[in-house]
Amino acid sequence: MTLATETQTRSRGLAARFFNHRDLSLMQRRARSAWLLVAPALILLFSVAAWPLLRTFYYSLTDASLNAPGEAAFIGLSNYLDMGGDFAFGVLADPLWWRAVTNTLLFSATTVSMELVLGMLVALLLHQKFAGRTILRTAMLIPWAIPTIVSAKMWGWMFHDQYGVVNDLLAKLGFIEEPLAWVAVPELSMWAVIIAEVWKTTPFMALMLLAALQMIPEDLYESARLEGASAWQRFWRITLPLIKPAMIVALIFRTLDALRVFDLIYVLTSNSEATISISGYSRQLLVEYQDMGGGSAASVLVFMLVAGVAVSYLFIGRVKLNETGGHH
């Protein structure tokens, strides 16, 4: 609490100083140096990423085929929606696209919220002092460290109905009598994918939150403890508000990844329509069907969906991107 008031007084003084003439030029100088500081990252990013992205936008408006991208003709928005003819064509008229959207949103909402809760618990655990903390911190990261192409196949075998460890353990613990056909039955296979994903990515969330926890000054807790705040109150009043910015960023990047999930689902359930994701859908058009136009259109739609979700996070989390640190 003391820290917050202190910064407040300080920033008020700072704001006052910004209004006199000499400091205005200081502000301009600082803005110029700000752009200089951002420039290397921006230039690097734009020079590598701008072309592929613009190109995807462009191809989404053409009938390009992966076999001969050079011979593309401009066809307007037909890849998105084309009402001409007996059927409506285009990604938005494809029931599979909408199924993929539902699947992806369900998958992302479930995995990200589970990861947030579990990641928070793990982070709080690792924030404690106890023997073996070093080992646990390292062990915790292992799921994130195994390449997805391997861990997905590994889970595939662990979910095997006859010989998989998952069924074996569940049966030994007495939870099931008959082996479950995890990756076979659509109702179960979405859960199989979710379990594998949560296992794999909880470490990401946990580590981000742990870093945020580590940045909270210890004396804040001390004073709260002296004021008689319970553990729950301390968590709710100090920890959560202070790690919120890091938590939202972690949530954004996890959600971005979850919304674009592909390889895990592909390995576990292949091209089953019951679990197809929007990225899987785009890949199917782009690579398997050679339909570069349609695939690009689907990718642009993925982009729009992801961007929409990211912006709503920022809105709901009341994150002010223009905010400047330390001067609240």
Next chain:
Amino acid sequence: MSFTPAPRWHKLLGRTGLYLAAVVVFVVSVFPFYYAFLTSLRSGQDLFTPSYLPEVFDWSNYVSVLSDTGIARSLFNSFAVATLTVGGCLLVSITASFALARIQFRGKGTLLLTILCFSMFPQVAVLSGMFELIRLFGLYDNLGALILSYLTFSLPFTVWVLTTFMRSLPGDLEEAGIMDGASLWVTITRIYAPLLAPAMITTGLLAFIGAWNEFMFALTFVISPENRTVPVAISMLQGASRFELPWANIMASSVLATLPIIVLVLIFQRRIVSGLTSGAVKG
């Protein structure tokens, strides 16, 4: 305000709960890896039956992976690519995040959003365009191609995370620096970077693992065995026939691919706990 200490048994219960939770987290995290390790020690028919303890220690899968497939070379490549990617990212991100977090200027919000936009496309969509770019730069079949393309997903991540953490640092730091007449660069590297150590290590580790495990770009932009990275090398392991998956070899390589990361985390994880708690700053 008086602080009533909890009764002894209460504390004991808390400790027990803590260790119980630690054991659960440990088992859940490590079990599949342990299982992979078990599998890597078995062969042929054994693979099809579940087992929880090693019956034999047969290291032949490791020998064959190390001698036949050049996985050692791939490990080195992955290491080089991931290190350079993360190093470059952190270098340009730390200055960018300072500007984005602590300097008031117009267009900042838009800038942050634009940077984020680059990681909103499905990877497969940018693959063709990236391939053209790589060939334009003459980097096909070159590790440089991987470093360059990995920037597209690593850089937005490091910039955003560091900006967030940079913002959470107390405001008086740079006041002190500026009043001392120190340049921005010195302010950033001498005052901020050390304070951000936990965040930088965390971000670096996560980005490193991301680059280490990337598959699609690595498969497409590199063709010769001597430039191959680990995930691609694993995907090329062949069984005796087309459908057969050389499971034991794949598991042995995966264990080998994960070990360097474990070592890295062991080395760096101590630094995650430094930072503000170690008292570098007086508020």
Next chain:
Amino acid sequence: MKPIHLTTAFALAASAALGVGTIQTAQAATLKMECGATGNDRAFCDYVEQRFTEATGHDLEFVELPNSSSEKLGLFQQIFASGQSGVVDVFQADVVWPGILAPHMLDLSDGLGDLEPHFFPGAWQNNVIDGELKAVPGLIDTGLLFYRTDLLDQYNEQPPQTWAEMERIARKIQAAEREAGHDNFWGLVFQGKAYEGLTCNALEWVSSHNGGTLVNADGEITINNAGAAEGLDMAAGWIGDIAPRGVMGYQEEESRAVFQNGDALFMRNWPYAYLLAQDEGSPVKGKVGIVPLPKASGDGQHAAALGGWQWAVSRYTDHPDAAKALVRILADAETQTQRFLMTGVSPARKDVYDDPRILDKAPYMSELLSVFEAAIARPASPTGDNYARVSNAFYNAAFAVLNGEMSGEKAVADLERRLARIKRNAW
């Protein structure tokens, strides 16, 4: 017979190289050929290299590609779309790729077209796209019914000829084995995951009921018929009865695991599983037999889906003639025999199946000859670059029937509409 082939091959290879003129022979070219990185594949590639350098004086280098065929296809598409030469000259294409990759494959009619009579007609015709020969078959695969010889003997049964017979035997032995304490014993395993393998399995069910091949050679959609519906319904009836529900998540290796562990009586799989099931350390070693897949009762027919890999040349190669010479070596009788001896894959040439070296190692090969000859191709050629969409729609429809979501009748009617949508005006 064999020595003649050998000499003609040499002669033709040499003339191919000479045909380009003295420039090519004067300076040795370096060709890049796809080859597996490990195991027996490497031995075979070394053999090819030796043959190739001896015959042409050119050098051969190997390119390793990913194991999974979808990853491989994705990679080829990127490389070819960029028109880059010098990455790979001679590569192996899956049996359903010629329709997709045709624009990037060199026409081999001129120089290799004369080999046609030596090969299985189905496999050869599959590679002819718009009158151009796009690839030469390297190895052939078809679906087979694997069975446990010991169990059939024990229960006094013969290998089944019809699906009905297979179901009866499977049900009987499954019940008896479970009675005897073998709790997780199943009658049949196959590939039921929603992927290309299910297209092969389902095509066999449909075709054996005279339900056609989805799309006929003229490109007409034929799937909406009673035989097709019957075939799909039959398989749906197996789930939970003689086949585990988990089979809907199985690819080749998952089903082989069950069969090879001794937990299944019948298995539908490709020939590769035979060598592995008979290998040292396999619990069912010496207890495995293979027969053609059963047919439908009445006027049904045996149907086995055609699989396999073809040698193709990239259109962007700098050395088309040397590449053709290499393919000629890869296609000759001696090479295909050697490949079988080294790696166990079935030759795509029908004239090597009486080679004593092959029969010595694998007497069952002579029985496979008739199965290979009658193999049914997936409709990859008539549907061209729409094949992936067609196959995807098909295996998802089959999956829905297996899962009990819809009847075979409804599924084939839906599928017909969906295929019409994909076709729009033309394939």
